[in-house]
Amino acid sequence: MSTLDATPDLARRSVSGRRARLGDLLLQGVAAGAVIYTLVLLGLIAWKVIQGARLSLSTLGLGFITTVGWDPVHDHFGAAVFLFGTAVTSIGALLLATPLALGIALFLTELAPGWIRGPVTALVETLAAIPSVVIGLWGIIVLGPVLRDHVMPALHSALGFIPLFGPVGTQFSIFTAIVVLTIMILPIISSISRELFLGVPAELKEAALGLGTTRWEMVRGVVFPYARGGVAAAMILGLGRAVGEAIAVSMVIGSFDNGISWNLFNPGDSIAGKLANEYATANPGLETSSLFYLALILLVFSLVISFLAQVIVRRVAKRQGYA
Amino acid sequence: MSAAELSALQRPNDRLRRRRIANRAMELLAWLAAAIAVALLAIVVWSVAKRGASALNIDLFTKTPSALAGFVPNVQQGLANAFVGSIVIVGIATLIALPIGILVAIYVNEFAPRKIRSGINLVLDVLNGIPAIVIGIFVFGLIVVTRGQSALAGSFALSVLMLPLVSRATIEVLALVPSSLREASLGLGVPRWRTTLGIVLPQTIGGIVTGAVLAVARVAGETAPLLFTSSLVSNQIEWNPTHPLYSVPLAIYELSEQDSSADHALAWAGAFVLLMFILVTSLTARWLANRSRRKLTGASR
Amino acid sequence: MPRNGKLVRISLALVGAALVAALAVTGASAAQKSSKDTLSGSGSSLIAPAVAIWSQLYTASTIQYNSVGSGTGIKNISHRIGDFGASDAPLNKPQAQACNGCAQIPWALTATSPVVNIPGVGPHQLKLTGTVLANIYLGKITNWNDPAITALNKGLNLPNLKIVPVHRSDGSGDTYVFTNYLSKVSHVWKTQVGCATTVTWPGVGVGAPKNPGVAAAVSSNPGAIGYVSIAYTISNHLKLARMKNRAGKYVLPTINSIESAAQLVKAEKIPANNKISITDPPKSPKYRNAYPLSTFTYIIIPLQSPKASALKAFVTWALGSQAQGAIKKLVFAPMPSVVVKAAKKTLAKIHT
Numbered sequence: 001m002s003t004l005d006a007t008p009d010l011a012r013r014s015v016s017g018r019r020a021r022l023g024d025l026l027l028q029g030v031a032a033g034a035v036i037y038t039l040v041l042l043g044l045i046a047w048k049v050i051q052g053a054r055l056s057l058s059t060l061g062l063g064f065i066t067t068v069g070w071d072p073v074h075d076h077f078g079a080a081v082f083l084f085g086t087a088v089t090s091i092g093a094l095l096l097a098t099p100l101a102l103g104i105a106l107f108l109t110e111l112a113p114g115w116i117r118g119p120v121t122a123l124v125e126t127l128a129a130i131p132s133v134v135i136g137l138w139g140i141i142v143l144g145p146v147l148r149d150h151v152m153p154a155l156h157s158a159l160g161f162i163p164l165f166g167p168v169g170t171q172f173s174i175f176t177a178i179v180v181l182t183i184m185i186l187p188i189i190s191s192i193s194r195e196l197f198l199g200v201p202a203e204l205k206e207a208a209l210g211l212g213t214t215r216w217e218m219v220r221g222v223v224f225p226y227a228r229g230g231v232a233a234a235m236i237l238g239l240g241r242a243v244g245e246a247i248a249v250s251m252v253i254g255s256f257d258n259g260i261s262w263n264l265f266n267p268g269d270s271i272a273g274k275l276a277n278e279y280a281t282a283n284p285g286l287e288t289s290s291l292f293y294l295a296l297i298l299l300v301f302s303l304v305i306s307f308l309a310q311v312i313v314r315r316v317a318k319r320q321g322y323a
Numbered sequence: 324m325s326a327a328e329l330s331a332l333q334r335p336n337d338r339l340r341r342r343r344i345a346n347r348a349m350e351l352l353a354w355l356a357a358a359i360a361v362a363l364l365a366i367v368v369w370s371v372a373k374r375g376a377s378a379l380n381i382d383l384f385t386k387t388p389s390a391l392a393g394f395v396p397n398v399q400q401g402l403a404n405a406f407v408g409s410i411v412i413v414g415i416a417t418l419i420a421l422p423i424g425i426l427v428a429i430y431v432n433e434f435a436p437r438k439i440r441s442g443i444n445l446v447l448d449v450l451n452g453i454p455a456i457v458i459g460i461f462v463f464g465l466i467v468v469t470r471g472q473s474a475l476a477g478s479f480a481l482s483v484l485m486l487p488l489v490s491r492a493t494i495e496v497l498a499l500v501p502s503s504l505r506e507a508s509l510g511l512g513v514p515r516w517r518t519t520l521g522i523v524l525p526q527t528i529g530g531i532v533t534g535a536v537l538a539v540a541r542v543a544g545e546t547a548p549l550l551f552t553s554s555l556v557s558n559q560i561e562w563n564p565t566h567p568l569y570s571v572p573l574a575i576y577e578l579s580e581q582d583s584s585a586d587h588a589l590a591w592a593g594a595f596v597l598l599m600f601i602l603v604t605s606l607t608a609r610w611l612a613n614r615s616r617r618k619l620t621g622a623s624r
Numbered sequence: 625m626p627r628n629g630k631l632v633r634i635s636l637a638l639v640g641a642a643l644v645a646a647l648a649v650t651g652a653s654a655a656q657k658s659s660k661d662t663l664s665g666s667g668s669s670l671i672a673p674a675v676a677i678w679s680q681l682y683t684a685s686t687i688q689y690n691s692v693g694s695g696t697g698i699k700n701i702s703h704r705i706g707d708f709g710a711s712d713a714p715l716n717k718p719q720a721q722a723c724n725g726c727a728q729i730p731w732a733l734t735a736t737s738p739v740v741n742i743p744g745v746g747p748h749q750l751k752l753t754g755t756v757l758a759n760i761y762l763g764k765i766t767n768w769n770d771p772a773i774t775a776l777n778k779g780l781n782l783p784n785l786k787i788v789p790v791h792r793s794d795g796s797g798d799t800y801v802f803t804n805y806l807s808k809v810s811h812v813w814k815t816q817v818g819c820a821t822t823v824t825w826p827g828v829g830v831g832a833p834k835n836p837g838v839a840a841a842v843s844s845n846p847g848a849i850g851y852v853s854i855a856y857t858i859s860n861h862l863k864l865a866r867m868k869n870r871a872g873k874y875v876l877p878t879i880n881s882i883e884s885a886a887q888l889v890k891a892e893k894i895p896a897n898n899k900i901s902i903t904d905p906p907k908s909p910k911y912r913n914a915y916p917l918s919t920f921t922y923i924i925i926p927l928q929s930p931k932a933s934a935l936k937a938f939v940t941w942a943l944g945s946q947a948q949g950a951i952k953k954l955v956f957a958p959m960p961s962v963v964v965k966a967a968k969k970t971l972a973k974i975h976t
Contacts, residue, residue: 393860
């Protein structure tokens with residue numbers, strides 16, 4: 001079909017040879033321009049954030065990272081509370097989401113009857129499509145009170161000897177933020193894991209089953225080791241999502257900036273949450289610059305996470321290329 | 324048979340039973356995990372639908388939010404300016420991100436040497452991993468401090484989020500086009516640019532549309548980039564992109580902070596419309612993607 | 625689907641048409657000039673319901689207001705984002721410098737009130753003193769059945785319930801009023817925490833954004849206490865606490881008690897920047913019924929503004945009896961004439 005269109009060009013080729021080269025150069029140039037735009041964009045983002053943080057970097061230095069408290073009145077700023085909050089909420093969400101995600105991926109690849117697979121896959125991926133502000137709204141009004149009135153007291157009475165499960169406060173707490181983040185990163189980890197499990201060569205699985213292993217033993221012995229690298233990458237991507245989530249976390253975490261508490265039922269704050277709450281209000285000067293410092297830390301985190309995921313993916317691809 | 328021989332025969336069966344129990348337990352856990360995920364989705368969608376339904380009326384699309392809700396009884400309000408603003412902001416963001424994203428994909432697939440290809444892919448992945456709030460702060464520092472807020476600034480911020488999504492989707496679909504097609508066309512003397520734009524690209528329109536639709540679904544619900552770029556908005560329905568325009572996610576965010584039940588109902592209604600829009604577009608895009616992938620590769624997923 | 629260049633060309637043409645249409649719409653709406661000026665402002669959530677009522681009554685200009693909190697309002701107008709800002713807290717020195725030639729004009733009078741959520745305690749039943757309130761927020765009193773509280777409330781059955789102090793997480797004029805009062809009644813508070821729109825809150829409490837956020841946090845958590853502008857407590861029936869003033873009376877914020885506190889202004893001269901504080905009026909028969917957490921609230925306008933005449937017309941109207949009367953139902957008391965005079969004097973300085 002398209003070859004017929006091209007035939008007239010054959011006749012015109014010698015005349016329009018220059019035009020063709022011009023067209024080629026133009027397309028390549030414009031396309032390269034788009035690539036340069038993308039590179040410049042990335043560089044600009046990094047530059048703007050560093051530039052904004054410069055005052056705080058020079059005034060407070062690396063001590064900022066370990067200082068607790070955020071006091072605009074006395075010009076006392078520190079990232080420790082927010083680093084702690086980000087770490088606890090992200091790692092907590094990862095710990096809760098990974099087993100769930102792996103379970104879902106296993107279900108979809110090994111256990112589900114054929115007619116269920118499609119719909120359930122679509123449903124789990126749809127969970128990822130829910131905007132964070134909607135999950136935040138649901139978290140404040142529906143999830144939070146349920147956690148505060150039923151789940152948190154139950155955990156406290158059962159596990160109260162562990163400092164993590166101390167006295168229960170309001171629905172705005174680190175624990176609520178962890179549950180919200182779990183819901184948000186679950187689909188990422190599960191869909192990547194699902195693809196990985198689907199990629200395990202059938203011969204390997206059948207060989208194990210042929211030797212008399214149960215399905216679970218086959219999964220444990222063949223699927224998991226094979227997919228291990230990819231699942232690690234999926235977990236890291238999930239972690240990255242959790243670290244960067246600002247809106248839903250800021251709505252449920254309680255915005256408490258003045259101390260670090262190991263009690264998950266206390267309110268806290270995360271880097272991204274603090275940026276969402278405070279950015280518009282900050283006084284120019286050291287306070288705004290300190291917020292940029294926080295943004296810089298967040299940016300560095302996300303870059304490290306992107307790189308780590310890439311490294312793992314590349315190593316897995318190489319290994320599977322020879323498998 | 325002696326008792327020892329009998330017990331030797333029985334022992335493997337005990338172990339087998341234990342293994343079978345472990346297997347069953349794991350299967351049940353996997354079923355449970357899937358059930359939890361589906362239940363979570365159902366609960367969230369149901370909560371939003373139930374609470375949003377009460378404020379779902381024609382006012383939602385014709386009136387704007389009122390600051391008097393909660394102070395004065397029977398305030399009629401809606402989210403008309405938020406719907407209009409979202410359409411303008413996301414529309415302009417798409418107009419920015421789509422051409423640039425397609426061009427990047429063309430460069431990666433048609434022109435770039437191998438090393439540069441992986442480099443650009445890395446850049447796209449890194450860009451994709453930057454939190455939306457950092458992008459909002461970046462655009463604030465770049466545009467808003469000197470020129471003030473505007474829907475255009477918000478669109479620019481959203482376009483940065485959309486760019487990697489559109490690029491990656493287009494790269495994937497372009498890679499699926501068999502190189503024999505390109506070679507045949509080039510062999511007949513069709514210039515490179517004509518081959519790319521006139522022969523290769525049309526094959527991928529389905530995939531590009533899917534990528535664009537998914538990117539739209541993703542940014543339609545983004546709040547953080549709009550917080551600092553398009554938040555000081557008026558109560559009237561406005562279309563002018565040089566002014567800051569309201570948007571549905573921002574409306575939900577602000578209304579959720581209010582204390583009146585009227586405002587909360589409005590937030591739920593907005594959440595319901597937004598959720599329905601995103602769900603319908605996501606599912607349609609995925610269905611389209613599966614269909615076009617089947618057409619291109621002849622395989623089904 | 626025809627797989628040839630024609631489709632690409634058609635698609636490009638459609639995209640081009642869409643672009644043209646978008647530009648046309650943009651051009652049309654940009655060219656559309658309303659005969660009325662639009663005055664846009666942002667800031668204090670305390671004044672937001674009053675501005676909403678005013679924008680419905682005032683016809684000479686279109687008033688557009690975003691309730692973002694006093695702190696953000698000050699920041700915005702300092703960057704000349706919008707035509708005016710609104711704040712319950714007067715500008716401090718660095719803020720005044722950053723605003724670079726702004727006038728602050730008192731345009732309404734109301735109060736902030738502690739609100740509580742204690743099961744078994746009805747509206748307006750709980751009595752508190754400034755010292756007890758300070759100690760609650762300092763984290764020294766942690767339970768509702770603490771002897772310091774029960775001593776003041778002999779008739780009430782206060783439960784054994786943990787106190788959850790709620791504060792504003794955003795830069796807030798209500799925080800300024802609240803901490804201004806606490807600084808006057810508690811020396812420990814003054815030295816340890818201070819008075820500002822954002823402070824470091826001692827102890828474990830919950831931060832919520834803007835007045836509605838605090839109201840929601842208090843009503844959804846038994847044992848919570850917060851501070852909220854009066855207007856926000858009316859329709860959702862929040863339970864106020866009676867505060868003991870210097871004269872020894874336990875008062876609620878009403879038009880009368882607020883007006884009584886505002887009399888403090890006559891006794892002191894109003895400085896040129898209109899910075900007035902009427903919290904914690906002294907012990908005197910004149911202030912017997914005064915509510916100790918009353919406050920003026922300010923509109924902040926650049927001295928040099930392109931919309932000077934529209935702004936002046938609006939503020940003059942807002943200071944008038946029709947406007948002030950319209951917001952009385954939200955417990956905004958009529959301002960003393962001394963203050964109105966000073967406001968108009970400052971207003972006259974604004975020019976294009």
